[in-house]
Amino acid sequence: MGAYTDQFTRSLDDPEGFWLDAAQAVDWIVPPERALDDSAAPIYRWYPGATLNTAANALDRHVDAGHGDRPALIWDSAMTGEQRTFSYSQLLDEVAGFAGALAAQGVGKGDRVIIYLPMIPEAAVAMLACARIGAVHSVVFGGFAAPELATRIDDAEPVAIVTASGGMEPGRTIEYLPMVKTALDLAESAPSTVIVKDRPQVPGSAADYGWLDWDQVAADADPAAPVEVAATDPLYILYTSGTTGKPKGVVRDNGGHAVALTWSMRNIYDISPGDVWWTASDVGWVVGHSYIVYGPLLVGATTVMYEGKPVGTPDAGAFWRVISEHGAVALFTAPTAIRAIRKADPEALELAKYDISSLRTLFAAGERLDPDTFFWASEKLGVPVVDHWWQTETGWSIVANLRGLETLEIKPGSPTVPVPGYRVEVIDGEGEPVPAGTEGNIVVRLPLPPGTLAGLWRDEERFRTSYLNAFPGYYLTGDSGYIDDDGYVFVLGRSDDVINVAGHRLSTGSIEAVVAGHGAVAECAVVGIRDDLKGQRPSGYVVLKAGVQIDPEKLRSELVTLVRDAIGAVATFRDVTVVPALPKTRSGKILRKTMRQIVDGEEYAVPSTIEDPAVLADLADQLGPKD
């Protein structure tokens, strides 16, 4: 039996033993005596009774073990040309100092702190500072506009907001402070403190708004010691798109998270203390939480934090430059970034300019790694290109090729096999298992392993209805796919109204809500259509109110502006088509999937529940592929 089969089998046959063993890699204050608490099933908790501090595990323990001089975080900004390296001792000082500053502002255990920061070291410092004092951080991605920030402020009810004067996108700066001000005006909840990191490149400072300056409060504060928290206490809330406009606040605990991420760094990514590891994502996404900040630091590796793009900052060699300059042994990015590089530099001529011999593996996640991109990257880089599948909710891989455990065959198009702890199955709409090779709902039999979501923030009902009620005994992933005869999982796409644009998860429902607010629009549907670069992009179909005459280009530009202002540039909403009517079922549900199939030129079946087949036929004439 191979190491993978051995570990996977043990994780299912003896989860207590498996996860108590894994827990030994973490420094506890009160070590766990039990792994799983199933007393409130189907809601589970890991490591009841145990206590720890996550930031102390990420920093203090390495310094205490004599590794204070080892680089912990290398910040590389292609936007400003700056680079900074923080050793473990230096990062610990920064974190303890800022934790003290937060504590001086009255932030304590269990309080929420919203972090709205670009990709600067302060983002990691603020997250770890919250963890140090037992506060619960909620990072909001910088590409979201003020109303999205306001929604999160109202849901999380933070005591403090930590932000910066702004971020940088190619060719423009993004001023955060006016957005924070607008969000605070929109929100009902009123945090008592706003702390601003001043970036000289972006106008605006704390003083303009009567807020606090990061450098000042950090200089004035006494360093804070790590606070003991329960393994089951929340470490963070991360909002993610659901099928409705209201985002879901995924709650992560402290103990299970530390154990799972530590286990994953070694067994999935094959990363050891001192290795230089680079995740090219953003701290606003789960990938950034788990693998820019917590995972690499928990195992004493060096994490690279990159502010820039794969292309255009300044060219398609940016990723190769970062790998070569910092000696990264692994890169984790989204397939869309590879597609962007390939589009700009199909022959990978930029690659020849850099020595990337340190690179052992390229990891991809966030969306399906299409075989074309897989083959291109494999050929050009000459290292294994490893897909793995997970979600904000799980916080780490559900299905992966576990490079640290056993080198399994890579099948293009498949993220490989279920990770120990995850009992992955494919079932049909009635909850019956489907035969190998047949597409269905991908579900995971409960309980999920440690590190996965503990619930949704103050909304147990939505947790149950979103994930647990559809198929009792299972966690609903929202993805569809199949398992082949060899047990390899193939993830084909979402089975709900969530779409994935350039590795960013968006809800078509939230875009629809904005589009429907335009005075000329009677009703609308937004569907995720195929996009060669970004995987998918949102495409809007609107029915005008009776008697309304409007120039389609004017309508398009107004709707694009509305979506940009309400959700943010990251929604990438650019396509608007006026249609005479939307196809619906007799119960009034818009046939979004069928619309997508028509636009993408795929085969589609006319649903038996359709209200008016003529509407669908007209739509196919208007939107379908033309011969």
Ligand code: COA
């Ligand atoms: N703050 C403000 N605006 C942001 C932003 C941020 N942090 N991130 C993106 N935006 C803006 C972009 O400037 C762009 O604005 P525009 O419409 O005015 O041009 C818009 O949001 C869409 O951004 P994006 O979808 O990222 O497109 P892009 O054309 O700028 O870049 C890629 C395309 C493929 C290079 C880029 O999407 C990419 O690097 N993707 C990788 C995604 C990733 O790492 N995902 C994490 C999961 S692993």
Ligand code: AMP
């Ligand atoms: P997020 O929560 O933003 O990480 O998005 C999670 C969703 O992205 C999943 O439910 C999938 O739909 C998609 N996804 C992420 N990784 C992969 C992958 N490796 N293969 C296929 N889909 C993926």
